[in-house]
Amino acid sequence: MSTEPALMSLTAVASAIAEKRLSSREATQSCLDRIAKWQPHLNAFMAIEPDEALRAADAADAALANGRRRGPLHGVPLAHKDMYYEEGRVVTCGSRIRRDFIATTTSTAVQRLKDAGTIRLGSLQMAEFAYGPTGHNAHFGPVHNPFAPDHITGGSSSGSGSAVAARLTFAALGSDTGGSIRMPAHFCGVTGLKTTVGRVSRAGAMPLSQSLDTVGPLARSAEDCAVLLGLMAGADPADPTAVAGLVPDYAAATAEAMKGLTIGVPGAFYVDDLDAEVASVLDATIATLKREGAKVVQVDLPDQRQLSGAAQLVLAVEAAAFHKRWMIERPQDYGAQVLMRLQNGLAISGVTYLETLRWRGPALAAHNAATAGVDAVIAPVSPVPAPTIAESDVGGGPGAEAVIQRLTRFTRPINYLGLPSLAIPSGFTRKGLPVGLQLIGRSFDEAKLLRIGAAFQRATDFHEKAPQLPLA
Incomplete structure (x- = not known):
């Protein structure tokens, strides 16, 4: 078994540092060594800061030696999607427009x-302004999948998915507005949590869609995601949409068994037109859930196509509103695809937008009624494994748009409803591409999803499989 610290999980490395079995410098240097080897193949990082990271690690080790432990992740090195503001740091948001923007605040x-x-x-790298599902970026180049570098990572949290999968960071923040945490988790073989709208403060995170944006982690396991969510969740004076009240003990939930829970499998939409290997992974996962004690039943959900369309409409209008000034003043500084998507939002009427927002309540009520008898719903994140970078490049041919639209079919409805969803590694194709499935829960019941995910991961090892460094 390898003793390379970077291969440890977030919770394992945090415990090792706290117990002084491992220093923060050793953990940090291990990550930096892997970054140096993998970055030329992946393009996962926007900025790498080795000297500062090692100084911070030494300071963490010195503090711990003097009995000062800052918290449960003392000395653990992380990197995050380059849309989270950190005072005094350049935050590009994956764009030319903000490539020199220096944040004056730090995100909550x-x-x-x-x-x-x-x-x-x-x-970490990302799609331009978080408005792209593949991992392409017209300004900084595509991010590559560690399991197959000519394939996409998924977006927009492309660098987060790639870096966590390659063990370059123990975890990373992503954002999910239309699937941007769950798709990289699926395509890259990591665990990703899309939180309930309002569960984690969005203050200091680049906005895309005020109604749909959510903050969440990508990590090696459900257990790691639970620790991160517990630290981030809760009210925030800087974000009035962040929900107050008691934050559940998510870490404790991951220790519970799956026995006694009921999991629903959709009878349509999420099981239609699946790639054969994705369908096979779904069947195998259902069998594992049953063996672990869960009851599995069919659920008949309301028309998910309407929800998907509603999510696209809300996102288009709200993104266009945020970008309107730059579209007028600096259109040449956008990538062509992102500019086109933003301009499309300007063509949607205010009446249509407001009607779509008003329908959200009834749609959520209908979903809750349809899932009243289950603790969670299981479904694919995407109907296909990761396509290649070339076949999903809109500049490479007319078929790319159809490929892209298919990728996001199964994620957008959950964003419109504002529900939580946990993407978990569930298998691999014959070519070695990861396949993930998503657990969809009730509002603010992330604990149940993390419980199921952790129990599944105790019974399987898909989340432990690390990619091998590509040959030069």
Whole structure:
């Protein structure tokens, strides 16, 4: 078994540092060594800060030696999607427009992880302004999948998915507005949590869609995601949409068994037109859930196509509203595909937008009624494994748009409803591409999803499989 610290899980490395079996410098240097080897193949990082990271690691080790432990993640090195503001740091948001933007504040989510003791390795690549599902970026190049570098990572949290999968960081923040945490988790073989709207503060995170944006982690396991969510969740004076009240003990939930829970399998939409290997993984996962004690039943959900269309409409209008000034003043500084998508939002009427927002309540009520007898719903994240970078490049041919539209069919409805969803590694194709499935829960019941995910991961080892460094 390898003793390379970077291959440890977030919870394992945090415990090792706290117990002084491993230093923060050793953990940080291990990550930096892997970054140096993998970055030329992946393009996962926007910025790498080795000297600062090692200084911070030494400071963390010195503090611990003097009995000062900052928190449960003391000395753990992390990197996050380059849309989370950190005071004094350049935050590009994956764009030309903000390539020199220096943040004057720190996002609440990042600050809470820093308060827990984490240190910074650098920042991670992303789709331009988080508006793309594949991992392409017209300004900084595509991010590559560690399991197959000519294939996509998924987006928009492309660098987060790639870096976590390649064991370059123990975890990373992503964002999910239309699937941008769950798709990289699926395509890259990591665990990703899309939180309920309002569960984690969005203050200091680049906005895309005020109604749909959510903050969440990508990590090696459900257990790791639970620790991160517990640290970040809760009310925030800087974000009035962040929900107040008691934050559940998510870490404790991951220790519970699956026995006694009921999991629903959709009878349509999420099981239609699946790639054969994705369908096979779904069947195998259902069998595992049953063996672990869960009851599995069919559920008949309301028309998910309407929900998907509603999510696209809301996203288009809200993104266009945020970008309107730059579209007028700096259209040449956008990538062609992102500019086209933003301009499309300007053509949607205010009446249509408001009607779509008003329908959200009844749609959520209908979903809750349809799932009243289950604890969670299981479904594929995407109907296909990762396509190649070339076949999903809109500049490479007319078929790319159809490929892209298919990728996001199964994620958008959940964003419109504002529900939580946990993507878990569930298998691999014959060619070695990861396949993930998503557990869809009730509002603010992330604990149930993490419980199921952790129990599944105790029974399987898909989440433990690391990619091999590509040949030069």
